[in-house]
Amino acid sequence: SSIAIPSLSKLRPEAEQAPASGIVDVANYGRGRPGIIPLWVGEGDLPTPAFICEAATRSLATGETFYTYQSGIPELREALARYHERLYGKASDPERFFVNSGGMPALQIAIRMVAGTGDEVLVPTPAWPNFVGAIVIAGAQAVGVPMNIDAHGWNIDLERLEKAVTPRTRALVINSPSNPTGWTASHDDLSALLDIARRHGLWIIADEIYGRFIHDPTLTVGGRSPSFRDVMTPEDCVLFIQTFSKNWAMTGWRLGWLEAPPPLGPVIENLIQYQTSGTPVFIQRAGIAALDEGESFLADQIARARAGRAIVQRLTESGLVELPPPSGAFYAFFKIRGAKNAKDIAMRLIDEANVGLAPGSAFGDAGEGYLRLCYLRKAEDVEEAVRRIAEALPRLA
Ligand code: PLP
Structure with missing residues (x-):
């Protein structure tokens, strides 16, 4: 006697209607490419500090x-x-x-x-x-x-x-x-x-x-x-x-x-x-x-974010990027002048600049046309990402 597998129509509609993440497609497209700088995620690049890990292992x-x-x-x-x-x-x-x-x-x-x-x-x-x-x-x-x-x-x-x-x-x-x-x-x-x-x-x-x-x-x-x-x-x-x-x-x-x-x-x-x-x-x-x-680890994280933010702000020097300076958090949310479809641009940035950003459309209609870049990373990575994006910019609008 086999167990009947319920058909999908029997799921609660709320379960099926939960929106799929708009970042996943882009991340799946770019993940694993040699040399890619993945700035689509909402996290830094540092591992958890040892004193925190040790408290867990002691326990x-x-x-x-x-x-x-x-x-x-x-x-x-x-x-x-x-x-x-x-x-x-x-x-x-x-x-x-x-x-x-x-x-x-x-x-x-x-x-x-x-x-x-x-x-x-x-x-x-x-x-x-x-x-x-x-x-x-x-x-x-x-x-x-x-x-x-x-x-x-x-x-x-x-x-x-x-x-x-x-x-x-x-x-x-x-x-x-x-x-x-x-x-x-x-x-x-x-x-x-x-x-x-x-x-x-x-x-x-x-x-x-x-x-x-x-x-x-x-x-x-x-x-x-x-x-x-x-x-x-x-x-x-x-x-x-x-x-x-x-x-x-x-x-x-x-x-x-x-x-x-x-x-x-x-x-x-x-x-x-x-x-x-x-x-x-x-x-x-x-x-x-x-x-x-x-607190001292957190102070380092904050310093890293401040440095990253200053580097990303350089994108505006091209005149092709609208980036109101973020007051808090560690994301740059910017628009490329003339660009319309954020997901399309995010995909092209993977192909042409080997940099992974999150499409603004993932954050609701109000974010369409924008890209989100997480700058909580070591300065060299952020600098290199900004250099590559700036180089690709004239081709993207
Ligand atoms: N709230 C906001 C605005 C976030 O961006 C995130 C993670 O990206 C969270 C909450 C939840 O983080 P976690 O579930 O890792 O604690």
Whole structure:
């Protein structure tokens, strides 16, 4: 007796409708080419520092291989509270932090808590495509609200955002500093966004994962970007998603956290139970090392990003590239004058320059025509990539 394989038509439509990543096609096209400089990914080129790896191996060696707390081991939740106190200058309760296997699962739980079938979630675009994916998989609708761009860079259109609110809207996703644009909200922007959320009874899902990578001095507060934490009250409905991935070169470890008001604890713990049933303890030990001892590594990462950003800015010297300087994160999001189809240009850059970039169309319609370049790499690579792109530019428009 054989087991019947269900036909595809029996899948939930939400599962099939989740958008495929627009970066994968380009990455598959370029991956493995000899000499290619792959700048399509959202990560740096440094491996995780040894002191972090050693914390994990020590944990394994002492037999920490069992099931654990859903929300994270108390030591990591306390380390998160210490880190937040240092960074935001306010005492923090360890019970606000829910450890998770990366920012992505934290996002999925945040969305699942606030939006489902029939609901809408507003996302300023261009945006990290996984916001849309997480919303669609939850059964809700992602409503993109295009950002504005001028000579100074990208900015959020608050009026347009508020006009997009309907009776079905449940949440706003605010990613500052933004992947891919580098837009970084000022305290005024954040206060205005909170006001919109309060007026309409919405949740804010705040993604400030690139907050330590801030390049615009006017937007820097104590080595980080402005945060909702600076302007919110305890009554505000804000869920923060966070990750170890970028700051400490830990993308492959899958370690992040959700920050939420402690009364939501039982709901979040339950959702984690049915998602991962808790994050491996040895991975969490690595997280404690990163938080407690990782500032000098992070300072090196930030310096690397600043150097990369300065090099990429040279692309504008050709006069063929529009690149508003990114205020934060580690991406250059630029347009080649006259070029229309970003994916086509990304493919041609692989063939003609042996450089891999992500097509802006992967970040929503508002990104069409743009390319995203990750500059968190050693300077020689970024320099060589910029040289090759500049050389190919006259043929690309
Ligand atoms: N948020 C943004 C804006 C991102 O760009 C990423 C990764 O690229 C993440 C969250 C999640 O990272 P991870 O799932 O590796 O923690």
